[in-house]
Amino acid sequence: MTLSVAMRHGLGRLTLDVAFEAPPGVTVLFGRSGSGKTSVVNAVAGLLRPERGRVAVDGWELFDTDARRWLPPHRRRLGYIFQEGRLFPHMTVKQNLGYGRWFAGRGGPGESMDRVVEMLGVGHLLSRHPRDLSGGEKQRVAIGRALLARPRLLLADEPLAALDEARKAEILPYFERLRDEVSVPVLYVTHSAAEVARLATTVVVLEEGRVMRQGPAGEVLADPDVMPTGVRAAGALLLARIARHHADGLTELDAGGVPLFLPHVAGAPGREVRLRIAAHDVILSRGRPEGLSALNVLPGRVVALRPGEGPGALVSLDTAAGTVLARVTRRSAKAMGLAPGVECFAVVKTVATAPADVGGF
Amino acid sequence: MGWLGPQEWQAVALSLKVSFWATLVGLPLGVFTAYALARWRFPGKQVVNGLVHLPLILPPVVTGYLLLVTFGTTGPVGAFLQKLGIVLAFNWTGAALAAGVMAFPLMVRAIRLSIEAVDPKLEDAAAVLGASRGWVFATVTLPLILPGVLAGAILAFAKAMGEFGATITFVSNIPGQTQTLPSAVYAFLQVPGGEGSAMRLVVVSVVIAMGALLLSEMVARRAASRVAGA
Numbered sequence: 114m115t116l117s118v119a120m121r122h123g124l125g126r127l128t129l130d131v132a133f134e135a136p137p138g139v140t141v142l143f144g145r146s147g148s149g150k151t152s153v154v155n156a157v158a159g160l161l162r163p164e165r166g167r168v169a170v171d172g173w174e175l176f177d178t179d180a181r182r183w184l185p186p187h188r189r190r191l192g193y194i195f196q197e198g199r200l201f202p203h204m205t206v207k208q209n210l211g212y213g214r215w216f217a218g219r220g221g222p223g224e225s226m227d228r229v230v231e232m233l234g235v236g237h238l239l240s241r242h243p244r245d246l247s248g249g250e251k252q253r254v255a256i257g258r259a260l261l262a263r264p265r266l267l268l269a270d271e272p273l274a275a276l277d278e279a280r281k282a283e284i285l286p287y288f289e290r291l292r293d294e295v296s297v298p299v300l301y302v303t304h305s306a307a308e309v310a311r312l313a314t315t316v317v318v319l320e321e322g323r324v325m326r327q328g329p330a331g332e333v334l335a336d337p338d339v340m341p342t343g344v345r346a347a348g349a350l351l352l353a354r355i356a357r358h359h360a361d362g363l364t365e366l367d368a369g370g371v372p373l374f375l376p377h378v379a380g381a382p383g384r385e386v387r388l389r390i391a392a393h394d395v396i397l398s399r400g401r402p403e404g405l406s407a408l409n410v411l412p413g414r415v416v417a418l419r420p421g422e423g424p425g426a427l428v429s430l431d432t433a434a435g436t437v438l439a440r441v442t443r444r445s446a447k448a449m450g451l452a453p454g455v456e457c458f459a460v461v462k463t464v465a466t467a468p469a470d471v472g473g474f
Numbered sequence: 475m476g477w478l479g480p481q482e483w484q485a486v487a488l489s490l491k492v493s494f495w496a497t498l499v500g501l502p503l504g505v506f507t508a509y510a511l512a513r514w515r516f517p518g519k520q521v522v523n524g525l526v527h528l529p530l531i532l533p534p535v536v537t538g539y540l541l542l543v544t545f546g547t548t549g550p551v552g553a554f555l556q557k558l559g560i561v562l563a564f565n566w567t568g569a570a571l572a573a574g575v576m577a578f579p580l581m582v583r584a585i586r587l588s589i590e591a592v593d594p595k596l597e598d599a600a601a602v603l604g605a606s607r608g609w610v611f612a613t614v615t616l617p618l619i620l621p622g623v624l625a626g627a628i629l630a631f632a633k634a635m636g637e638f639g640a641t642i643t644f645v646s647n648i649p650g651q652t653q654t655l656p657s658a659v660y661a662f663l664q665v666p667g668g669e670g671s672a673m674r675l676v677v678v679s680v681v682i683a684m685g686a687l688l689l690s691e692m693v694a695r696r697a698a699s700r701v702a703g704a
Binding site: 158159160185186187188189190191192193195197199201202203212213215216217258259262 | 593595596598599600601602603604605606609610613614617618
């Protein structure tokens with residue numbers, strides 16, 4: 114399945130002008146608020162009518178303004194997970210879940226009610242009303258409702274933004290299961306780099322209504338030019354495998370032959386995980402550091418050095434584990450003689466990695 | 475009925491019948507008008523809004539006179555209806571029309587408020603899940619505004635029970651034909667010794683009006699708790 118989007122639309126002072134292709138998997142629309150992400154998703158859903166454009170799922174046109182074709186929302190066969198859940202308050206959880214399925218017709222392909230209920234762990238909530246659910250539970254039901262509509266494409270607009278950190282950590286794994294166990298492609302909007310790192314197969318970066326960059330998640334995230342939410346959000350995505358769990362609560366990962374120690378990561382040895390290392394959590398050293406409390410040392414070679422706004426600079430380092438980004442001051446970059454080709458070591462503090470930054474692959 | 479005399483009872487029964495039909499026939503039209511005013515943008519919307527509210531502001535006798543001019547046997551609509559065998563003037567159906575027109579603004583206001591309280595985002599969500607416009611209305615909008623519709627209907631019924639000016643102007647005050655409860659009160663007060671009858675009808679009036687008001691308040695409160703917590 115390929116989603117193909119091209120559209121132009123005036124949004125007040127901003128002109129949205131985007132075109133991108135989304136291959137199978139989770140495509141994340143990434144950008145700061147006001148960059149036009151939600152408008153793109155709403156146009157795909159049919160809730161916003163762009164001035165010009167064309168959107169097609171596998172060649173099946175949802176709209177094409179040049180051909181004066183416009184499919185109303187209810188005939189687009191989509192599932193949409195909204196930021197605020199938008200469960201129907203007068204229906205029980207079970208009725209909410211079954212709503213889209215009823216219009217899609219019984220039988221046919223797609224996930225069964227039983228499987229979705231089991232996957233999202235909402236079996237004990239079925240007879241409740243939305244007002245009796247917690248924020249996280251509401252969002253799980255909203256995911257199930259969208260999934261059961263037998264969609265050709267799932268849309269999610271900042272589905273975690275309204276939740277606190279604990280609830281986010283509760284819901285993220287369900288999206289990972291969605292990506293890994295359900296064949297429906299997903300277009301996912303977020304401004305959180307951590308969510309991109311954990312979920313994205315493909316990333317489309319929006320800035321001021323335009324596509325600034327698109328490509329595979331690892332590639333885009335490791336590109337220091339992509340900083341739509343500022344240098345602070347920059348970070349690299351590493352793929353690693355759980356090597357063993359240690360008795361002191363640490364988990365040893367194997368990232369391309371380099372051992373990394375993290376606070377306990379769930380999963381059996383051998384399981385692949387995605388790991389986001391924020392650029393401001395990385396320290397660089399010209400010599401192999403000794404007598405340090407940090408456990409993780411990655412030897413590598415500088416590939417690029419980019420000055421940011423203010424006194425900082427972003428260094429990309431090629432290591433055996435993948436590209437690592439480090440944020441240092443321009444003064445230390447100069448003092449250390451950092452330049453492309455220079456060998457150095459990246460030091461990552463074990464506890465710096467937030468649980469939200471580690472996820473299943 | 476021992477407590478009410480035959481003419482008094484006749485007036486109460488006629489008023490109940492007139493108000494029932496005025497409310498029932500007005501309800502679908504009221505829901506449609508309220509929905510259009512709450513959700514649609516169309517040219518002349520303010521004019522429609524004004525027309526709907528006119529009976530609330532005009533002296534009832536003026537509304538009654540306009541009804542007589544339009545729906546009387548010599549009026550443009552009345553003459554046409556007479557050919558079809560429908561006579562409204564000086565008939566109980568005319569009383570129902572007058573009561574319905576006078577109650578319409580109250581009904582539309584109550585329903586419109588409840589429609590405006592429904593988040594259009596919920597309707598969008600239903601549409602994306604595969605519901606056409608008609609289904610969205612039937613499965614999301616209508617269930618959510620039902621308490622408001624009920625409250626509007628109860629208010630309209632109470633207003634129709636009390637309608638006097640437009641009714642007496644349009645269909646006069648014929649006992650057994652067009653003499654509704656308020657018309658009967660007025661008639662009894664015109665004859666010597668009629669105070670007793672008038673007082674009994676006043677008591678009935680107050681009881682019905684209070685009951686309707688309490689019921690509509692109760693329904694409206696339930697509406698609020700129902701829509702909360704989406």
